[in-house]
Amino acid sequence: MVNINNDKLRTALDKxxxxxxxxxxxxxxxxxxxxxxxxxxxxxxEFIPKSSEMIFTINECxxxxxxxxxxxxxxxxxxxxxxxxxxxxxxAVDSKSHAWQFMSAYLQIxxxxxxxxxxxxxxxxxxxxxVRMGLNVHNPQYEILNDLIHIHNxxxxxxxxxxxxxxxxxxxKQSEASGExxxxxxxxxxxxxxxxxxxxxxxxxxxGKTYSKTSNNEAxxxxxxxxxYDSEDEPLRAxxxxxxxxxxxxxxxxxxxxxxxxxxxxNDFKPSKHTAKSSELQQWKLKNNYRHARRNxxxxxxxxxxxxxxxxxxxxxxxxxxxxxSNDGSRSSYTVILIALISGRRVQDVIYELGLDKGQRxxxxxxxxxxxxxxxxxxTVNVTxxxxxxxxxxxxxxxxEFTLPIPIEIQSDVC
Numbered sequence: 001m002v003n004i005n006n007d008k009l010r011t012a013l014d015k016x017x018x019x020x021x022x023x024x025x026x027x028x029x030x031x032x033x034x035x036x037x038x039x040x041x042x043x044x045x046e047f048i049p050k051s052s053e054m055i056f057t058i059n060e061c062x063x064x065x066x067x068x069x070x071x072x073x074x075x076x077x078x079x080x081x082x083x084x085x086x087x088x089x090x091x092a093v094d095s096k097s098h099a100w101q102f103m104s105a106y107l108q109i110x111x112x113x114x115x116x117x118x119x120x121x122x123x124x125x126x127x128x129x130x131v132r133m134g135l136n137v138h139n140p141q142y143e144i145l146n147d148l149i150h151i152h153n154x155x156x157x158x159x160x161x162x163x164x165x166x167x168x169x170x171x172x173k174q175s176e177a178s179g180e181x182x183x184x185x186x187x188x189x190x191x192x193x194x195x196x197x198x199x200x201x202x203x204x205x206x207x208g209k210t211y212s213k214t215s216n217n218e219a220x221x222x223x224x225x226x227x228x229y230d231s232e233d234e235p236l237r238a239x240x241x242x243x244x245x246x247x248x249x250x251x252x253x254x255x256x257x258x259x260x261x262x263x264x265x266x267n268d269f270k271p272s273k274h275t276a277k278s279s280e281l282q283q284w285k286l287k288n289n290y291r292h293a294r295r296n297x298x299x300x301x302x303x304x305x306x307x308x309x310x311x312x313x314x315x316x317x318x319x320x321x322x323x324x325x326s327n328d329g330s331r332s333s334y335t336v337i338l339i340a341l342i343s344g345r346r347v348q349d350v351i352y353e354l355g356l357d358k359g360q361r362x363x364x365x366x367x368x369x370x371x372x373x374x375x376x377x378x379x380t381v382n383v384t385x386x387x388x389x390x391x392x393x394x395x396x397x398x399x400x401e402f403t404l405p406i407p408i409e410i411q412s413d414v415c
Contacts, residue, residue, distance in 0.1 A: 003044045004115070009151050012114040014105055016079045016124070022067040023060075027080050030054040030093075031107055038104035042112050042158050053093055061088040078128035079110060089135045102152040105161065106131070112200040119206040123196045130193055140184040148193070162197045169194055316341055323410070335413040342404070343377050354414065364414070367405065375414045376403040 013028045031195045032051035035043065061084040068074060074093060083103075102381045102391075112126055113120050134145025151164040173187040198204055307315070316338070323334040340350045343363070356365045363378045381400045 004111075008115060010282060011229075012111050015114055016110065017077070021073070021077045022064045024080075026054055026056075027064075027083060030056075030083060030087075031079070034093060034100065034104050034105075035107050035111070036106070037093070038101055041105045041156075042108035056084065056087050058088060061085070075125045078125040082128040082131050085132055085135055087344075097233075098153045105152050105158075106296050108305075109196060111199050113196060116199075116358060118205075120196075120199050123192070123199065126192050127196055131187060140186060141189060142217055144186060144190060154264050157199050158197070162194070165190065165194045165197060166250075177288040265338050335410050338410065339377075339406070339414075342406075343379070374408075374411055375406045377406065 003035070009032070013031060017024050017027050017031070029051045033053055036050065039082065046246055064084045065081060066155050071077075074081055086099075086103060090097065093100050095101075107129065110124050130141065131145060133141040134141050134143075134148075135278075136142060146240075147168055148165070154163055155161045155164050169187055169190040172190055175181045176187055177184075210283075228255055228318055319334055319341075320340055323331060323338065336347060336350050336354070340343075340347050345363075353361055354365050363380075365376050366379055367374055379402050381402075
């Protein structure tokens with residue numbers, strides 16, 4: 001718990017609720033009044049002057065919320081936006097209300113983060129989003145807000161609330177991972193709230209992301225050849241991507257046809273909706289689609305498209321028979337090919353994955369059960385899941401990842 005005087009409080013309030021925001025003075029007084037409902041949770045507020053209760057009408061709440069949205073200041077004025085919507089939902093401030101008791105503790109966490117004056121301040125907007133989303137009964141985060149109110153009602157100390165949130169996050173992760181409930185990715189959202197509480201309870205320092213150059217970046221740069229051309233208007237630079245296939249036995253023509261299409265001038269540029277359907281971009285996409293279709297028309301013998309389903313089954317069956325009668329010397333080769341067929345990955349990728357330690361593998365997982373241990377393939381289907389809340393109960397797929405156990409006969413060869 002941190003002691004706070006009136007000057008520090010005003011500095012924090014001016015940062016959370018700037019003077020140019022709608023009804024700033026009234027909302028600042030509302031924050032002071034709400035914080036006093038649960039004194040000593042995260043702030044020692046005995047030096048803060050008492051504030052009288054602030055009354056807001058429904059129309060006033062709507063007007064303030066609309067003004068914040070129109071000004072496009074939802075993130076900067078996140079606390080004001082959250083409070084007026086919360087007030088509209090739960091009515092006038094009541095010291096006996098579990099919801100307002102929760103908001104008192106929640107605002108103390110926000111004030112403590114603001115008083116730190118570091119990069120943790122970005123968490124204030126995240127805390128506001130979690131409450132705002134939870135006010136909508138049709139939003140999956142509605143249950144998060146209700147459970148948070150319940151946890152704050154059961155615990156009176158910051159340490160007790162933090163422990164309750166941690167347990168809640170763990171249970172949610174387990175239920176989502178086991179498939180007991182529809183995976184709405186609520187555990188990650190609870191984790192953001194838990195992180196904010198940890199910053200206050202454990203005085204965590206902000207740790208930013210660090211980026212370092214990797215060997216992959218250097219290898220990528222080494223394959224680029226740049227050519228510069230003189231022009232009357234401006235200098236032009238063209239980049240030629242070398243086609244090198246030293247690690248496989250596929251013919252040069254096949255690799256040439258299977259290469260990625262030419263990139264646009266600027267891959268980071270996202271066209272606006274007015275130009276995304278332009279004839280130039282459509283011609284570019286059509287040309288690349290034609291190149292891909294022409295690659296299938298070559299009829300290369302290594303392309304699985306040339307085989308029927310029965311042929312593929314016969315090929316797999318023959319490899320399986322050879323695996324069963326092979327010795328240790330050739331058994332690993334058949335195992336690699338079979339895993340490549342099952343997973344749909346290149347032979348080179350399978351060999352690289354098997355060469356890593358179990359803890360470093362990305363798509364080949366090692367599962368430990370109660371009575372046995374086994375390996376599985378982590379398969380990711382490259383589709384975008386629909387996360388719109390009103391469609392969640394109706395969609396047929398809840399995730400884009402699934403696990404596929406490796407056959408028992410080759411489990412020992414994967415170790």
